[in-house]
Amino acid sequence: MRVPSSSVPSLRTLSIATVVAMGVAFGLVFFYAPIELEEGFLQKIFYLHVPLAIVSLCGFVSGGLMAIAHLRTRDSRWDLRSYVTIHMSLIFGVAVLLTGSIWARGSWGHWWVWSEPTLVSYLIVFLLYATYQPLRFAIEDPERQARYASVFAIVAGAFVPLNFLAVRLSTSYLHPRVLGGSSNLPGPMRLTFLVSLAAIALLFVTLCSYELTAKRTRIMLKSRSRILGYR
Amino acid sequence: MNIEPKSQTTKPHAASSRAAHAPAGTSSAFTKHVQDKAPSAHAPAGTPSSSTKHVPTKTAQVVLALLRKELLVELRTLESVPGMSLFAVSTFVVFHFALHRSAVDGDLAAGVLWVTLLFAAMLGVNRLFVADAEQGGFDGFLLAPVDRSAMLLAKVCALLAYLVVLELVAVPAFALLLLGPSLGQALPGLVGVIALADVGIAVIGTLIAALAVRTRARDLLGPLLALPLLVPVVIGGARASSPLLAAGHAGGPGGRWLALLALYDLVFGLIAYAVFDFLLED
Numbered sequence: 001m002r003v004p005s006s007s008v009p010s011l012r013t014l015s016i017a018t019v020v021a022m023g024v025a026f027g028l029v030f031f032y033a034p035i036e037l038e039e040g041f042l043q044k045i046f047y048l049h050v051p052l053a054i055v056s057l058c059g060f061v062s063g064g065l066m067a068i069a070h071l072r073t074r075d076s077r078w079d080l081r082s083y084v085t086i087h088m089s090l091i092f093g094v095a096v097l098l099t100g101s102i103w104a105r106g107s108w109g110h111w112w113v114w115s116e117p118t119l120v121s122y123l124i125v126f127l128l129y130a131t132y133q134p135l136r137f138a139i140e141d142p143e144r145q146a147r148y149a150s151v152f153a154i155v156a157g158a159f160v161p162l163n164f165l166a167v168r169l170s171t172s173y174l175h176p177r178v179l180g181g182s183s184n185l186p187g188p189m190r191l192t193f194l195v196s197l198a199a200i201a202l203l204f205v206t207l208c209s210y211e212l213t214a215k216r217t218r219i220m221l222k223s224r225s226r227i228l229g230y231r
Numbered sequence: 232m233n234i235e236p237k238s239q240t241t242k243p244h245a246a247s248s249r250a251a252h253a254p255a256g257t258s259s260a261f262t263k264h265v266q267d268k269a270p271s272a273h274a275p276a277g278t279p280s281s282s283t284k285h286v287p288t289k290t291a292q293v294v295l296a297l298l299r300k301e302l303l304v305e306l307r308t309l310e311s312v313p314g315m316s317l318f319a320v321s322t323f324v325v326f327h328f329a330l331h332r333s334a335v336d337g338d339l340a341a342g343v344l345w346v347t348l349l350f351a352a353m354l355g356v357n358r359l360f361v362a363d364a365e366q367g368g369f370d371g372f373l374l375a376p377v378d379r380s381a382m383l384l385a386k387v388c389a390l391l392a393y394l395v396v397l398e399l400v401a402v403p404a405f406a407l408l409l410l411g412p413s414l415g416q417a418l419p420g421l422v423g424v425i426a427l428a429d430v431g432i433a434v435i436g437t438l439i440a441a442l443a444v445r446t447r448a449r450d451l452l453g454p455l456l457a458l459p460l461l462v463p464v465v466i467g468g469a470r471a472s473s474p475l476l477a478a479g480h481a482g483g484p485g486g487r488w489l490a491l492l493a494l495y496d497l498v499f500g501l502i503a504y505a506v507f508d509f510l511l512e513d
Binding site for chain 2: 071124125127128131134135138139140144147148150151152154155156158159162163165166167169170
């Protein structure tokens with residue numbers, strides 16, 4: 001709980017690193033990465049959409065891992081971390097669906113395509129995690145709230161890979177798959193992609209630490225004011 | 232009520248099984264108390280070999296007792312299964328008018344069947360723990376010195392039984408009211424697909440029901456949580472049964488859909504077993 005003294009400098013470094021990384025990444029995206037032949041300028045949304053999706057999915061799964069740590073150690077800080085990670089992943093998830101939708105509109109002419117398994121799986125995962133907060137805040141008792149939220153986070157975290165497998169199996173490959181990961185990208189594009197991924201991951205970590213610090217400070221403030229007898 | 236005398240005679244086994252499943256402070260204190268008392272009372276009677284032999288039968292007995300209670304309550308109140316079956320038949324009628332078709336086959340038939348079964352199952356899921364939460368069933372169970380996973384197993388079996396009865400009504404009704412091709416040829420394959428999917432629905436349904444029942448908005452949260460989680464079951468079930476329900480019986484269920492359903496059952500069965508205890512504390 002000694003938050004302000006220990007984490008403000010690291011927050012500052014994190015913020016600076018994030019701003020620099022985002023600047024470098026956008027510089028690379030706009031001035032270094034070549035224009036893709038088939039899709040043209042629109043393809044550059046790839047450098048935003050795919051890292052956002054990867055980072056938020058990792059956030060969902062690691063929220064589940066933190067929930068396991070919470071149930072094993074009974075330490076409410078793990079629950080707070082799990083909550084913040086899932087919350088932030090959900091916000092990133094909105095951005096993923098928006099950018100994916102724009103990309104689909106640009107390259108296939110529709111705002112939504114069912115033939116892109118990754119996007120469809122992502123929507124299902126998003127809909128599942130959208131129930132995390134309604135579930136959490138429908139329970140009054142804080143200890144039970146943390147426990148139930150952790151159980152949900154574990155089940156949902158295991159659901160993520162299984163759901164991707166199921167949807168991928170069910171989709172017929174009518175459209176050419178642009179979104180094949182970074183394995184077959186040419187050099188400059190791959191470098192740009194990796195830098196964007198690192199930048200987005202840093203952004204995620206920074207935003208999570210800001211929220212964590214805010215939440216801890218609020219908890220501390222509450223306990224202090226209770227000690228002092230306000231409210 | 233009649234658990235009390237039984238627990239007197241089986242305390243050593245109960246204590247050993249409870250020690251493994253007692254994370255909270257109060258219950259471990261209780262365990263210690265029982266363990267302190269138990270050897271003096273039962274040391275000559277219970278040797279270690281006999282106690283290790285008895286632990287699995289004990290849990291099986293508890294599961295059977297809970298399952299019996301569950302089915303007895305359902306049989307006497309008839310709260311879930313008739314409602315589920317009636318809902319399924321009404322849904323077929325609604326589909327007839329909504330789709331404006333007198334007969335469906337193939338993909339469409341599989342979709343109609345699985346959507347109906349899923350939503351009917353939701354009704355049972357929503358009711359599954361309500362009596363336990365409202366009338367002290369949880370408290371009674373937690374007071375008994377038994378393995379808590381027994382409740383998961385019993386509830387999964389109960390929900391599975393409800394689903395089987397539902398399907399005994401819904402599938403013939405579907406064949407009668409909506410299905411174009413005859414059901415006879417497709418039946419063995421369809422039974423296999425439905426059985427695999429039912430296990431997944433029962434496991435996830437039980438877990439979600441336990442998660443949602445003690446929240447403020449349980450009727451809303453149950454389906455909201457369960458529907459996205461059950462999408463893989465719908466994918467597997469619908470894809471596996473669509474060739475079975477096609478005109479001219481286009482072939483058996485694809486092996487990979489059955490494998491997907493089996494994988495789903497296995498993964499969520501293990502996860503439910505691992506996390507269910509945490510829903511029953513307090």
